[in-house]
Amino acid sequence: MTDSIRPILLVEDNPFDLDLAQRAFLKTKIPNPIQVARDGEEALSFLARWEGGETLPAFILLDLKLPKVDGLEVLRRVKSHDRYRIIPVVILTTSTEEQDIQSAYQLGANSYIVKPVDYHRFMEVADQLEAYWCRLNQLLGQ
C-alpha cells in the first residue's frame, strides 16, 4: 500500500449525508477508498484496526453529533494517541456554536467545516478536502 491509496475515514450517522458525501467524493474522482463509521463507537473501533496493522487514513471527516460516543470524544481519543494524533481530523458538522468550534480546535482538530445545505457547495468542499489533505500532504510527504 502506498500513500496515494490511503483511505478516507468518514464518521457520519445521517444516511443522506453519508450517501451524499460518498457521492461527492466519487464525483471528484479521487482514488482513495472511503471507510465509514456510523457512530462514535464504531469510529473508535478503528483504533484497534489500525493497531492490527490496517493502513492509517489520509484524513478523518468527523461529525460531532454522533450516537453512543460523540464526535468530540472520538477526536480527543485520536488526538491523545501517541501515533494516531498525526492523522488530520476535519470536523464536518451542522453546529455553528462557538463552544463546539473552540472545543474542537482545543482538542487538536485540523479544520472545522460547517455542512452547507447547498449540495453544490458541499461538492466544492469535498474537492478542496481531497486536494488539500490527500494531494498536498502527499506532496509534502514526498
Added chain:
Amino acid sequence: MKRFWELPGVADGQKIRTGRILFSILYALIISCFLGALVAFVAQETDSAFGLLLAGVFYSGLVWVTRRGWVRLSTFAVLTSLLVFLTYLLFIGQGIHDLLMVVYPVILIIASLLFGPQGFIWIVAVTIISIGVVVWGDLNGLTQATYPQLTNIEDFFFLSMILLFTGAIVWLLADDLNRNLDRALKNEKALEETNRQLEEQTRTLTASEARWRSLVENAPDLIIDVDRDGKILFLNNAYQVKLTVGDSVFDLVPDDQKQVAQAALQSVFRTGEPVRLEFQNQAGEGGSTQWFATRLGPIKQDDRVTSVMIVATNTTVQKIAQENMRQLNLELEARVASRTTALESKARELEAFAYSVSHDLKGPLRGIDGYSLLLLEDYADKLDAEGAHYLASIRKATAQMNQLIDDLLMYSRLERRAFDISPVNLQTVVGKVLDEYGREIALRQVNLLVNVPEERVQADVEGLTQAVRNLVDNALKFTRAVANPQIEIGAQRKDKVCVLWVKDNGIGFDMRYHDRIFDIFQRLHRAEEYPGTGIGLALVRKVMQNCGGRVWAESAPGNGAQFFLELPV
C-alpha cells in the same frame, strides 16, 4: 403705732425719712409742752402755763400739717419756733448765755439733716427771722432782757462766726451725707431691680423645671440619672421598673451583660462622650426576649461629668419587625433564586432546542438539495423542461427554508446572548458592512454616498453590525428594480444621542405599515418579488431595544425609504 410715723400717700423715700425725724421731734415737743404746762399750772405760773399750752397746740397743728405731706413747711415752722425760743433765751436767759451759744450748731445740724445741703441757707434765714422776732418782742416790752437791747456786739459777732463756721462744716458734711444717701438709694434701686430679675428668673426656672419634669415623667422611655457607681439619683415611671432612688441601676441588667454596662458607664464618665448600648432580657410576656436600645449621655458641670442620664427604649416590636423582614427577604431571595434556576434551565432547554433545530431540520434539507441536484445533473437527459423546472423549484424552496432557519437561529441567539454594551465606532461598523457588500455594490453600479463621522455610540458591536448589515441588505434588495440605484448612509450627533440613517431610492413602502414592518415574519412584498424571511427588521429592532436605542423609518411608495437608528453616545 407704725402709722404715727407714716406719711399717707407719700412715695418719696427722702420725704418719708425726713417725716419720721420730724414726727419724733414734734411728738417730743408736744409731750414736753403739755407736761411743762401742767407743771407751770401747778406752780401757779399761769402765764408760762398758758404759753406752753399754746406751743403744744401749735406743734399738734404741725403734726397735722406734716401728715398732709407738707413736710418742708412743717420743718420750717418747727425750726423757727425752736430758734425763736433759743434766741429769746440767749437774750433774756440768766446764767446760761454761753451754754446757749453751743445749742445753735446742734439745731443747725438737725436742720441740715432735715433739709439737706440747703439747710444752711434755710437756717441762716430762720436765725435772722428769729432774732428779728425776739428783738421786735423786746422793743415792744414783751420780754425783760437782762442785757441791754441789741448792745452786745460781741455776742452777735461770735454768733455770726459760729453760724458761718458750723454752716460751712455742716454744708460739707450734709453734702457728703446726701451724696452717700443718693448712692445708697441708687444701690437700693439697683438691688430692687436685681431682686426683681432674680424673682423673674426663679419663676421662669420653676416653670421650665416643671415642664422638663412633666416631660421626663410622662416619657414612654425609661429615664434614669445615675452617679459614678451606678446609683440611681432619679428615675421616671416608664416600664414599671421596681427600683427606686438609691438602688443600683445594674440590677436592671441581666448578669451576662453587667460587665458591658459597667464598662460603658465608666467610659461616659471618663470621656464625657455618649455611648449607645443594646440589652436584652427574658422579661417579656411568657419569658420572651425583650430588646432595649440604651443611650448613656453625660451631664456636665464645668466640663466635669457629674452624672449620666440613661434613656432606655423598648425596641422589641421593631426588632421583631426587622427579623420578620429579614426572614421575608431571605424567603424572597430563595424564591428568586429558585425561579432564576428554573428560568435558566428553561433557557438551556431553549438553547438545546434551537441547536436541535439547526442540526435536525437542516439534515433532511441537505438531503433534498443534494439528491435534487444529483437528479438534475445525472439524469438531465431523462428530464423534460418541466421536470427540470420542478427540480429547480425544489432546490429554490430548500434554499429559502435554509435561509429561514439561519435567520431564526440568529434571532434566537440574539435573544439569549448577553449584550456587551461598550463604545463602538460607527464609522468602523459601517465600513465593515460595506466591505461585505462591496462586490454587489460594484456589480450593480449602485451610487453609494457615505458620510459617517467617527462617532462613538454605546452599543453591542456584534448586534449593531448585524442591524446595519440588515439595513444595507434591505436597501440593496429594494433598489433592484430601480434604474439608477442610490444608497446614502449618514450619521449625525444630536445632543446625547447619535442617529445613523440608511436611505435608498427603492420601491419604498406605505407609512401605514410602518409599525408592522418591524414585527417578526411581517413582509410587505411577495416572496418571488423580493425574497426575505421577515426577520431582518425584527432583528434590527431587537438590537436597538437591547442597546437602549430605537429604530424608525420614513418612506412613501415609489419614493425610497430611509431607516434611522438612534443610539446613546
